[in-house]
Amino acid sequence: MEVIKIVGTDDTPSVTLDVANEIFEVSGRSLPEDVASFYEPILDWLERYSDEAAAKTVFNFKLVYFNTASSKMLLDILLKLEEMYESGKDVLIRWHFPEDDEDMEEAGEEYADIVEVPFEQISYAMD
Template sequence: MEILKYKESGLNPGVTLDIENGKFSLSGKSCPENVVEFYKPIMEWLEEYQTKPLDKTVFEFDLEYYNTASSKILFIIMQKLEAIKESGKDVLVKWYFPDDDEALEEAGEEYDDLIEVDFELIPTKSTD
């Protein structure tokens, strides 16, 4: 599978989907003008990955902000990760959040409650 990588740009998140190096991440802000269009290649990549996943998938979410439309896509991504786990593979979600951002922490807790994968909530030092 080819590496899918986008640099963080304005309201679009940074994306790394790299099966060769086992690196899967979303970072920055996720408020693209057209969420469905932006995430379409990411979803297609993940659908292909689901057919032949690594024995262990660690997916890092390091988002400083995302809008409601993105939150729905994030949930769909996590459902895909859950399906990989159900196929017998190990899956770990790492949810990073600034230690002073209760909303992002609570969002991570909610995702953790909704999906059946190993889930780590990881506070980071705020840059403010």
């Protein structure tokens, strides 16, 4: 599958979807002007990937900020991963949050409540 590598800006996240190197990650800030068109290629990619998923898919979210419109699209990504998990694939979500950011930690907890998929919360120190 083709590699998706989007470099983040001050309003769009960095996205890497790279099967060969086993990197699946969304990080940074997300408040795109048009959320649907930003996330569409990512969701399409995941849809195609789900049929030929690697032995284990570890998907990392390392966001520092996302707006409510993006939160809906992030759930769509998680729902795709949930589908994969339900169809027997090995999937793990890693939700990274800055150690002093309760809101981002809580956002992870809420997603973990909504989707039925192995979900790890990981705090990290901001430099």
